[in-house]
Amino acid sequence: MNKPFPLDTANEFVGRHIGPRAADTAAMLQQLGYDSLETLGASVIPDSIKDTSVLELTAGLGEAQALARLKAIAAQNQQFASHIGQGYYGTHTPAPILRNLLENPAWYTAYTPYQPEISQGRLEALLNFQTLISDLTGMEIANASLLDEATAAAEAMTFCQRLSKNKAAKAFFASQHCHPQTLDVLRTRAEPLGIEVVVGDERELTDVSLYFGALLQYPASNGDIFDYRALVERFHDAKALVAVAADLLALCLLTPPGEFGADVALGSAQRFGVPLGFGGPHAAYFATRDTFKRDMPGRLVGLSVDRHGKPALRLAMQTREQHIRREKATSNICTAQVLLANIASMYAVYHGPRGLTQIARRVHQLTVILAEGLRALDVTVEQQNFFDTLTLATGERTAQLHRQARDMRINLREVDAGRIGLSLDETTDRVAVERLWEVFAQPGQSLPNFDALASSATRLPQGLLRQSAILQHPVFNRYHSETELMRYLRKLSDKDLALDRAMIPLGSCTMKLNAASEMIPVTWPEFGNLHPFAPAEQSQGYRQLTDDLERMLCAATGYDAVSLQPNAGSQGEYAGLLAIRAYHQSRGDDQRDVCLIPSSAHGTNPATANMAGMRVVVVACDSRGNVDIADLRAKAEQHAAQLAALMITYPSTHGVFEEGIREICAIVHQHGGQVYIDGANMNAMVGLCAPGQFGGDVSHLNLHKTFCIPHGGGGPGVGPIGVKAHLAPFLPGHDRMERKDGAVCAAPFGSASILPITWMYISMMGGEGLRQASLMAILNANYIARRLEEHYPVLYTGGNGLVAHECILDLRPLKDSSGISVDDVAKRLIDFGFHAPTMSFPVAGTLMIEPTESESKEELDRFIDAMIAIREEIRAVENGELDSTDNPLTNAPHTAAELAGQWSHPYSREQAVYPGKTAVDSKYWPPVARVDNVYGDRNLVCSCPPMEAYQD
The missing domain is CATH 3.40.640.10 (Type I PLP-dependent aspartate aminotransferase-like (Major domain))
Known part of the structure; x- marks a missing residue:
């Protein structure tokens, strides 16, 4: 009692990251016949690679200590006013989107919506994104996001090569007015494929027949707005395809690419509410004509129907083509930018067509005022037509102007030794414009009068002003108050099953804890x-x-x-x-x-x-x-x-x-x-x-x-x-x-x-914490495998009958004995409140399960109990106690609407929707029944249908 209390704060994080407690760990080890994690690990890791770890990290920090240390690191970054542009712009993330989406684990811990019945909320948000992109670009179909604008352009290049009818051409034309980083990625992607990327001024092109495709920037990276209609026709006459990298905010005011003949529109949705973030993550978009939909890279959300004929969303055509075509695949895309696409889509939902147009007009008008003021200061503005970006001929003053701007904590674009670029954005205001004038004013010059220039005429080309309406669907015209948006986001997230509700036991995907202290x-x-x-x-x-x-x-x-x-x-x-x-x-x-x-x-x-x-x-x-x-x-x-x-x-x-x-x-x-x-x-x-x-x-x-x-x-x-x-x-x-x-x-x-x-x-975690996490991941996987092996064969094990961090259950014999498929088991797990394990990969007819180290023994047991209960239901089908075609598995998942309606099944309502004890206290109700993928692919709808479709 007289000993002093310890002064050091214990590192609490490792214990919070790892799910099982000490007693749980001991019980699981006993189930496997091991006395410690170390002896289990020694039996799993092959002798030939033991002791190859070089992990030499210090002891882990506590959460508060780590946050404080990272805050000190972050403070070394200097936040200057950015007018660099070049595809990256300041934007305001609306607070209700920040709080209710970006910072909400119901959204950020969700998995790819391969199980559509438990993903209707995020699928709807992605359908909104596709509709937003289709509307603004004037294209018929858009995907649910790519990685960034440059890689989207690279995808467009190979897309054009694949589909162009000018098969003799081996070169791809890229405008010198594209963003430089886009051209760099194009060159990287082209070289191994034997594609020649020719960069030049599209206004000086003579023989377009040399190219299978072209990439144009709209507006140009330097700020110009070119009329591409005649050029697109020339490429089409030469049987080449044209891709246009377009700024979404500018498209609120300008004729969209789809209306002047482009075959592909691509770009970034970053300025729709997604922070600069030193370059990412930002959702890229890719839109094209309906004719090309089966060749479009990335994921595509489409509308189908469920078992009861009710509208339901799902990933259309399962567009991860690399799994089907493998070495013949033209893209290896696996990850999208779903969370960022959802932010961008909700930014459009929140602002609506009027709000987006007002933001675009304000940005443009500020740029016009800035340009007029610069001309009054005898600065040469190279553009006659522009949206938000200017290039200034500054000659020998260039280096001095950059120094002057940085002294005022302003960044301008370094174009070359004699020119400066600058871009405005949603965050720009009157003060920012006046400070830019101050940078460029010579000694003795008076600054322009902002109010006198406020009514300056637009510098958008009259022949390219947008005539078509945007975002007419009700979803973009209803949720403009914070209350409405908050409830809409809650309604969508309630439809989904993410890691904040239950474990997601996906093999190969490692759905582990995303700790709040890591996310802050x-x-x-x-x-x-x-x-x-x-x-x-x-x-x-x-x-x-x-x-x-x-x-x-x-x-x-x-x-x-x-x-x-x-x-x-x-x-x-x-x-x-x-x-x-x-x-x-x-x-x-x-x-x-x-x-x-x-x-x-x-x-x-x-x-x-x-x-x-x-x-x-x-x-x-x-x-x-x-x-x-x-x-x-x-x-x-x-x-x-x-x-x-x-x-x-x-x-x-x-x-x-x-x-x-x-x-x-x-x-x-x-x-x-x-x-x-x-x-x-x-x-x-x-x-x-x-x-x-x-x-x-x-x-x-x-x-x-x-x-x-x-x-x-x-x-x-x-x-x-x-x-x-x-x-x-x-x-x-x-x-x-x-x-x-x-x-x-x-x-x-x-x-x-x-x-x-x-x-x-x-x-x-520190070195020891990371090591412990690996051992616990192995323990949890082997615990599940051991408890389920008498019910489902474990397909592969190592030399000691153990698995690594995941196990594969073989359901193929059950298909033969009962007619119950791996899909039926996956969908039945939804009634128990679980996301299915990975289905039919790497072996068809199997489930691959990875629990991760973050799941508690209680949650593991809940999942195991569900799988055992499902096996008992399969056994009831095998022995005739349950009908072979009308049973809880083939009809799963069951919805609340079905429960409340006329019940015609030979099994009880209770068995259908409350198959497990824990489901009673925290029941997850899927919003739709099993989705018909074949119907959706045959009747492809990939943008928001009219509201009557939902009402019907």
Whole structure:
């Protein structure tokens, strides 16, 4: 009693991140026959790779301590007034959207809406986004977002190549008036595919027949507004397609691309309420003509009907083409930017057509006033027609003007040694305009009179003024008060099942806790208000953040260098293969273009290899799901002179630690290849083994999986790559970085504003906490596998009968004995209040389950009990107690409307909707019954239908 109390604050975070308590952990270990996590881990990790971890991180920080340290880092960023533009603009995120969507776990912890019955809310928000894009661009169909404007332009390039009827042409024309970062990404994407990108002035084009397609910017990056109607006709006459990168806010006032003949419209939705964030994440859009809908990259939300004929939304045509076409795929897109697309769609819902038009008119009028004032100050404005951007001929004064502006905490665009660019946006006001005049005024000059210039005539070209209406659907004309928007967002989120309601046991997807303390810094203005091309001295906080994070990820993986640029796992894969390709070319091994990929690989792997200009050779897997080493050796020998790489997922896609991984890597290296280890399953390895130490040359990491960035309903994602030292010179470059070539996305650090999430997670967990998390992920998966193995066969296990961090249940025998399919089980889980595990991947007719370390034993048991109860229902079908076609599984999920209506089923209402004890206290009611995907694909509707359709 007389001992002093401890003064150090304990790190409470590890215990809050990891679900099971000490007694629970002991009980689960006992179920498996192990006395400690260490002995379990020793039985799971193969001897050949034990002790390869190099995780040397300090002890974890407490939540308050970590937040304080990160706040000090953030304070190093300087928030200047940004007039840089170049595709990135200041915007106001409406407070009700910030509070009720961006900061709401019902929205940010949701998964991709592959199970539509539990995703109707976010699907409706995405349909709103598609409608917004279709309306503003004048196109017939739009997808539910891409990664950023530059990568959307790269997708447009390959889209044009695929669909153009000018098959003799091998070149793609890109206007010099496109944003420079877009041109850089185009060059990166084109080179492995053998596409020549010709950059020039579209006004001087003579022979358009040389090109299969073209990319134009509208308005131009320098501010000009060109009339492209005649040029588009010329390209069409030459059987080429035309893509137009268009500013959405400008399209509120200008003739949309779809009305002057463009085949594709693309761009960024960033200025619709999404902060600058040092470059991302921002939702890109891609819209095209209905004729091309089956070739459009990305995800597409469409309208269908449910089992009762009620309208229901779902992902149309399941547009993840890489899983179907694999090495013949033209895109490896897996992640969208759903959370950001939802913010942009709700920004449009909140402001409505009148509000958006008023914002656009105000921005333009301020730009007109600014331009007139600059001319009065004898500054040469190059544009006669413009929307929000000006280019000024400043000659010898240029450098001095930049210094003067920065002294006033203002950033202008550095065009070249004799010109300056500047852009205005929603956040610009009268004071900002007058301060810009002050920058450019020479000594003795009086500043212009703002009021006298306020009535200056528009500088939009009269022939290109928008005549068509926008956003006439009721959803954009109702929710303009905060009360209405708040309730609308609540109504949508109530339709969905996200991580805030129940565990999401998706194998390969790692739906773990996105802790509130990790999320808080995302909305700090010190991170949110920085332009990605701000001078380096103003972003020192981001520099420290990224340096810290690169060091942390090197420690976690055993690699020597990391690039944080890739803004999705698919982009990380692509960047990794580009690094391997460039390495071989640097050694004169240009012929090395064969990529070995196991047959079990995620579909993005062969799609990525195709995009990187490599030929895919498939390696067989054995009956236990492991790589067939004999087949690998034979194919490595066969292609020794051409072998570029092996792509392998570890632990395997089948959820086991393959014993032969070191031998596999050695075979590839022996024959001159490099080893790409897909880091999708790093959640089983951090602190236990490191891919960079047991044979990997490069890995991508899914920060939205292992490292706690939320899925956000299908995005944002971050997919950085780690490499060994010999590949470091070939990491993605950027015009703003030391290495200029090889940009894979628009901003130098990709989705920079969500990197603080991973910084917080690693800082709070510390080295030992991360190691414990990996062991707990393995324990939870094996606990589920052990308890369910007598009810459902576990398809693959390792040498000791254990799985890694996920397990695959084989439902194929049940289909044979009862007629009940994997779909029926997935939909029945909804009645129990659960999201289904991953269905039919990597093996058709199976469920892949990954519980993560964040789920408590109570939640694991609740899920296990649900799965056992479902097995009992299947058994009742098998023995005839339940009808083979009219039973709780084939009719699942059951809605409240069905319960209240006429009941004609041979089983009870109670069995239908309250199958488990816990469902009584916290029942989740799906808003629709099982959705008919085939009907939706045959009757494709991908924008908001009239309200009468819902009423009917």
